[in-house]
Amino acid sequence: MSPSSPKIYVAVVGVGLVGSELIEQLLSIPEHHTPFSLISLTSSTRTIFDAENPITSSSLWKSQLEASSEKPDLRTLTEKLASLVSTHHRVALVDNTSSDDVAALYPSWLERGISVVTPNKKAYSGDLNLYESILRASQLTGAHFLNEATVGAGLPVISTLKELVATGDKVVKIEGVFSGTMSYIFNEFSTGKSDGPAFSSVVSVAREKGYTEPHPADDLNGFDVARKLTILSRTIVSGSHTSTALPILQSFASVETASLIPPALEDIPTGDEFISRLPEFDAHFARLRADASAEGKVLRFVGVVDVLGGVVKAGLEKYSTSHPFATSLGGSDNIIMFHTERYGARPLIVQGAGAGAAVTAMGVLGDLFKLVTND
């Protein structure tokens, strides 16, 4: 960044775990160094906005927001931010919520020249109309939408995929363990041996550690993976110079997703009841593990974007015990393999923690830096 460039105005919506961490990271950049000016915060109950006196103190922002009597109002925020956009001043709105309602506003922001940065998967994996509106609005004004943290948190997944596609490499297949929760569960459950802990006990421990949603069915349904695959698939389709065999996904519900929820437990209302009944299905999962083990394989819940085959799917698959999904994974790591024409027989691999507030916020802040062409 040239020292004379005006700072980028940043407004943050959502100050929960990820939002708070993002604010801390952003404010920890030394003031003479930062390309950002944090001018607005919005929680579910309050909002502050001051372009003249930006927020600079990591010890004060919480009390500044709490002292506000202004109710959150995203329409008013949009107007105020739009009035700041000019050829010399760039404005970015960071959505740290997981709200569909906030996601629905992205086109209106982009149309006004406000760039959108977010770890929220809803807009990019939801209804195709919304996604196409986002593309159109961004093309119209040149405002950017950046969503690195929607897949693999801070890992370089979206940026790597965009670069492969933009430079004309042909992506053949992307295959990965995209859910930290599913990663943990199967790294514990299936190590290549024919026996091991009961599936229900692994899920129960994962829940106690806070690795699952309060209702584990929200992980085991595979929807989180389907959403991430939708984002990757759309990134390929919209970025490619030529057409691909990939289906145009109407939403993440179009992904072929093999849920792990036993049919009999599909409508269990609470996580506690779900956990208490899951042992009924331990024998089923133990059999899958034994079958895999007999073939010298492990079970992993993976997502696949098969560009050549035109298939986008999520489900349980078997991998040889010498495959990186078996040898290299641990904890709740994500691992993503990009098989492409240029990389040939040996894929480009990215691996590491794909969830958690610190690394997710880092992915968001990294996107903000991309707006500066930082080097």
Add this chain to the structure above:
Amino acid sequence: MSPSSPKIYVAVVGVGLVGSELIEQLLSIPEHHTPFSLISLTSSTRTIFDAENPITSSSLWKSQLEASSEKPDLRTLTEKLASLVSTHHRVALVDNTSSDDVAALYPSWLERGISVVTPNKKAYSGDLNLYESILRASQLTGAHFLNEATVGAGLPVISTLKELVATGDKVVKIEGVFSGTMSYIFNEFSTGKSDGPAFSSVVSVAREKGYTEPHPADDLNGFDVARKLTILSRTIVSGSHTSTALPILQSFASVETASLIPPALEDIPTGDEFISRLPEFDAHFARLRADASAEGKVLRFVGVVDVLGGVVKAGLEKYSTSHPFATSLGGSDNIIMFHTERYGARPLIVQGAGAGAAVTAMGVLGDLFKLVTND
């Protein structure tokens, strides 16, 4: 990119393997889509320049260049490019040579507002004065220097490191197999067993396959790895908000590098003679392999930037047969592990081919896209 943004003027110096591939990739972007205007090519014998009629044809650029009677003259090129720089027009010079002389000109380009993109390691791993001149010139004008392809070719290594550092993560240690040649040699030579092929025969086969330099000592000396470590180390030092324990490297020669060249073979003038005498030292390397195997380990030639310990070193190390450097590597893959505060016990890992014209050119073109804040 906004459709109304003027294109970035690109001048390419060096049209060898990587340069030619870069030109092909750049010209394969559909014309209505490309943010680049390729206005100049320079080989070792000829140059062309035409900002009014940019080069657009991937079938004609070679003959256009060959038809030129203009001799290469980088001073004149600099003047012509500098005259195009304005607030509306950005200019980038791509150096695809491996020349020290070309590298020495980077500060003069950056001072004139010309961004520099390159896979050439010389400037960033050479004399500290040159590196500091580059930083100063870039800060002065806001022109960018981007060098993703200097480490790991097209793999996201430099960009990932810059993002970790810029967002305030504390890098604890970077550890990796940074040389495709060394990767191939030790993946073949040391698999965890106590015996295997002779070291000299592995090196000889690698040379026949074109994986080594014509004189294998140019790989076995470890300088390529030392240069890459210098680049990573300087990227951390110059990007960090706070001071680190890392030494200020005067050049890549300051890296603690344990060469694999047997002392008796250090001054052998030709690759052929070197290969013919290498078998004299097979017993030495076989003993190292057997010792590692007795500990359940493999040998790998790795580079380490130990930020906490303040050490930058390259050399042969032993890794457990269950370590990713043993299980996950194959072919001539690079693998890079980023141990950081935020990633905790499980590092962020990037792996894949780290050499070859197609992936190197992709790293260069990816950097050009960063100048556009492409999304």
